[in-house]
Amino acid sequence: MTDARVLRDLGEHPVWIRMENISKRYGSRPVLTEVDVCFRPGRVTAVLGPNGAGKTTLLKMLLGLVRPDRGCITVGEKALDGDPAYRQEIGYMPQLPHFPDNLTGEELAAMLDDVRGFVGEPDESLTRAFDLGRELAKPFRNLSGGNRQKLNAALAFRYRSPVLILDEPTAGLDPVAARILKARVRRERDDGRTVLMTSHDLGHLEALADDVVFLLEGRVRFEGEVSRLLEITQQAELEGAIAAFLMEHGASGADGLEGVA
Amino acid sequence: MRIPLMPWVAVVLAGAPLPAQEIHVGPESHYRSIAAAVAAASPHDTIVVEAGRYLEGPIEIDRPLTLLGRPGAILDGEGQRELLVVGADSVTIEGMTLRNTGLSFTEDRAALRVEEARFCTIRSNRFEETFFGIYLANAGDCLVEDNVLEARAERETRAGNGIHLWYSTRITIEGNQVRGHRDGIYFEFVEDSLVRDNVSSHNLRYGLHFMFSDGCTYQSNAFVRNGAGVAVMYTSNVVMEENDFDENRGGAAFGLLLKEIRDSRIAFNRFRRNSVGVRMEGANRLVVEGNDFVANGWAVQVLANSDGSAFTANNFVGNSFDVSTNSRSTSSTFSGNYWDRYRGYDLNRDGVGDVPFRPVRLFSLVVEQNEPALVLQRSLLVQLLDLAEAVLPVLTPRGLADADPSLKPIDTPWRSL
Amino acid sequence: MNTWTKVLRYEMRNVLRARALLGYGLFFLAATTGLVRMGGGVERVLPSLSNLILLTVPLVSLVVTTVFLYEGRAFNELLLSQPVGRKELFRGLFMGLTLPLAGVFVVGTGLPLLASGGFSTAAGPVALTLGSGIALTAVFVALGFLVAFSVKEAARGLGVALLVWLGLTVVYDGVVLLASHNLSAYPLETPMLAAMILNPVDLARMVSLMAVDASVLMGYTGAVFQDFFGGWTGIVIATAALAGWVLLPYLGALRRFGRMDL
Numbered sequence: 001m002t003d004a005r006v007l008r009d010l011g012e013h014p015v016w017i018r019m020e021n022i023s024k025r026y027g028s029r030p031v032l033t034e035v036d037v038c039f040r041p042g043r044v045t046a047v048l049g050p051n052g053a054g055k056t057t058l059l060k061m062l063l064g065l066v067r068p069d070r071g072c073i074t075v076g077e078k079a080l081d082g083d084p085a086y087r088q089e090i091g092y093m094p095q096l097p098h099f100p101d102n103l104t105g106e107e108l109a110a111m112l113d114d115v116r117g118f119v120g121e122p123d124e125s126l127t128r129a130f131d132l133g134r135e136l137a138k139p140f141r142n143l144s145g146g147n148r149q150k151l152n153a154a155l156a157f158r159y160r161s162p163v164l165i166l167d168e169p170t171a172g173l174d175p176v177a178a179r180i181l182k183a184r185v186r187r188e189r190d191d192g193r194t195v196l197m198t199s200h201d202l203g204h205l206e207a208l209a210d211d212v213v214f215l216l217e218g219r220v221r222f223e224g225e226v227s228r229l230l231e232i233t234q235q236a237e238l239e240g241a242i243a244a245f246l247m248e249h250g251a252s253g254a255d256g257l258e259g260v261a
Numbered sequence: 262m263r264i265p266l267m268p269w270v271a272v273v274l275a276g277a278p279l280p281a282q283e284i285h286v287g288p289e290s291h292y293r294s295i296a297a298a299v300a301a302a303s304p305h306d307t308i309v310v311e312a313g314r315y316l317e318g319p320i321e322i323d324r325p326l327t328l329l330g331r332p333g334a335i336l337d338g339e340g341q342r343e344l345l346v347v348g349a350d351s352v353t354i355e356g357m358t359l360r361n362t363g364l365s366f367t368e369d370r371a372a373l374r375v376e377e378a379r380f381c382t383i384r385s386n387r388f389e390e391t392f393f394g395i396y397l398a399n400a401g402d403c404l405v406e407d408n409v410l411e412a413r414a415e416r417e418t419r420a421g422n423g424i425h426l427w428y429s430t431r432i433t434i435e436g437n438q439v440r441g442h443r444d445g446i447y448f449e450f451v452e453d454s455l456v457r458d459n460v461s462s463h464n465l466r467y468g469l470h471f472m473f474s475d476g477c478t479y480q481s482n483a484f485v486r487n488g489a490g491v492a493v494m495y496t497s498n499v500v501m502e503e504n505d506f507d508e509n510r511g512g513a514a515f516g517l518l519l520k521e522i523r524d525s526r527i528a529f530n531r532f533r534r535n536s537v538g539v540r541m542e543g544a545n546r547l548v549v550e551g552n553d554f555v556a557n558g559w560a561v562q563v564l565a566n567s568d569g570s571a572f573t574a575n576n577f578v579g580n581s582f583d584v585s586t587n588s589r590s591t592s593s594t595f596s597g598n599y600w601d602r603y604r605g606y607d608l609n610r611d612g613v614g615d616v617p618f619r620p621v622r623l624f625s626l627v628v629e630q631n632e633p634a635l636v637l638q639r640s641l642l643v644q645l646l647d648l649a650e651a652v653l654p655v656l657t658p659r660g661l662a663d664a665d666p667s668l669k670p671i672d673t674p675w676r677s678l
Numbered sequence: 679m680n681t682w683t684k685v686l687r688y689e690m691r692n693v694l695r696a697r698a699l700l701g702y703g704l705f706f707l708a709a710t711t712g713l714v715r716m717g718g719g720v721e722r723v724l725p726s727l728s729n730l731i732l733l734t735v736p737l738v739s740l741v742v743t744t745v746f747l748y749e750g751r752a753f754n755e756l757l758l759s760q761p762v763g764r765k766e767l768f769r770g771l772f773m774g775l776t777l778p779l780a781g782v783f784v785v786g787t788g789l790p791l792l793a794s795g796g797f798s799t800a801a802g803p804v805a806l807t808l809g810s811g812i813a814l815t816a817v818f819v820a821l822g823f824l825v826a827f828s829v830k831e832a833a834r835g836l837g838v839a840l841l842v843w844l845g846l847t848v849v850y851d852g853v854v855l856l857a858s859h860n861l862s863a864y865p866l867e868t869p870m871l872a873a874m875i876l877n878p879v880d881l882a883r884m885v886s887l888m889a890v891d892a893s894v895l896m897g898y899t900g901a902v903f904q905d906f907f908g909g910w911t912g913i914v915i916a917t918a919a920l921a922g923w924v925l926l927p928y929l930g931a932l933r934r935f936g937r938m939d940l
Contacts, residue, residue, distance in 0.1 A: 098752030558894025
């Protein structure tokens, strides 16, 4: 267990995230039902499930973008109540970034610094590692897909936040960049941060994830360590484990594997 | 025939009185009252009225005299009476201040009345709080110039006219300023007279009101903010040129109301910010040219009983309605005017639009029947309605169109280009 | 500095760089310059300008607002995943759209008028006309927020926005005109004025009518009109009603935005 470890760079406190008895409907369609999970510091937790299982809704709830109908979410000491201050603790990397076309990366970064009220030296190591330097002066609309995703990642890691929420972080990245990012995620975990991620690429996840939360039709079907999941399903790899899990719960294998993250 | 010079001169001298002399009236002069001085004066004497407040009148001037007021010479009626009554020819009244006649419901009480006299000159006097100011009845060949008439009438029924003419001929009214009366300048049965360079403003009814007054000319006057503008009625052969009709606004206010007028000329005037610029009721064979119609509610209203007028080379700019009429046909013609609403083209570049302009908007017919609809003025809906009607005229008079509209504003005395 | 003013600053920068906004400014610059050049003085320019404003400002404000809001959804999510509250974001976005739109409009129309120099004598009417344009901008930005936060799908939202525009600029007046025509036997001044106050486009139009059509309105015999258009009453009522027209959609949209799931 690494949750007691002290965060290395800044001496920040470790942050637990708890979702208790969360339910949410869009209209008459239930998206999440009685979800009860915990995300621990010093761990990478992969949120898995087929398309429509409620992964994105779950992440958005943590960010306050979606409000639960019932239940309680706690980030660190704070129960979410509409006060945006707790989001100081979160670095968020959205899936497919849509930043304003006319702003350059530099302006975007300066702007986020500004709205966060961030003082001090931001962490620009990922920018350097991606060699984004010159791209930062270009307006967003002139960036390639890969560079957009790099910028997206760099911004999420910029504030050394104790919590990192990464939605499909490696999508659109070239193998070299993906490698850099994964190494970075590992380091953050080792520093005691709480990392949540989804990914299409189960291979990537397997290499990174410590814990898995598996969602199916809005319900948590499994919560626990990866090794435990492999054990239960008697598979050697995450991919096989998921497939086995899906088959067991009656979803068609092909369908499930298609968009499992 | 040869007339010996000396006897002729002798005859003239013998028949004439002594050479004209000056008689002074004043608090410290021999004469303390103007009436006494008049009584003592010989014909063609000059009575000099020194500064002071004279409480007398009515003073009858029954012989040719010059009454010359020094600055501060005030004749005060104390709200009771007329002040000067001229009953002789060749009288000059100059430099006097006539004040406070009070009002009367039984007579046309005037500060200065000229009755059956000729060759009078009324110059540079001030009239303050007088009921009627200058009143000429059966007068002829008089000059009324550079007078200032100021009253503060509040109700039409309790107000008199500034300069009032009745049955008079060859009168010149020039350079006067009239305000705050019922009618600023009033003509009835006046002929061959000239009204020039006057300013008539803030009068309760008309700035200028004339009836049955043929052959008169009105030139370079300003008629501003009068209750109902200017009214011209039952008259022919009138010339109105270079006058300014400005801000005559209200429920029944017209820049110029023409009623039963014939064969007259209205040229180079400016009609600006009036509720109605020119309204024609039974006005026939008028020439209307070179006028500026600017920012009026209705620039021109031509009623059905008006025939054969020609509107040429006028500017229509910023009016809510350019032309309205209550008839489907009209014999008045429009040509070569500038219309700011005109959206036609000029392919041969001769400065004349290639398609005719129809100045009567459909919306003006709508408003005629349904006045509150006025609030929809300038709405997109109304513009679409007008556009539709302009393309395919159904309700507006077919013949009423300017076949050769000017593409550029026309040079007028009011528009320096 | 408040969070909302920070949002405002960035939203403004973003909006001001959009080509659509540049085009909007240039359009008014060219149109006003053209009107001034064509001659005819203030009496000619102001009515045409006010027609143009009533036609363009609502449409452009509404469309630009909805397009920006739909396009900026992902970006708003990013901002909301920072320590930024929804109210603050909303206020920043609203001002960030209103100020550039109104500013570009004022510069585009104001510069040619200033440069021509002939409008110092008509400062009052010019101010009323430009003021009506600014008010219309705020109203239709607010309506754009209401539409964009009520209709999820962008294409449908844009359609709704166009319907709102058409309804308020043409259909509403058509209904009023027909109704007044059919009821012309009754005294209609007060109901007509009320009907005008209930529609922001008509309201703004009334304000510019006071500037450019005062003569005809003063010529109207109804005492209600005389009172309304003759003095400060009309201006005060119209201003208050316009403020209401900004505030109601603003609050409605804010309420929806505060509760919606992104």
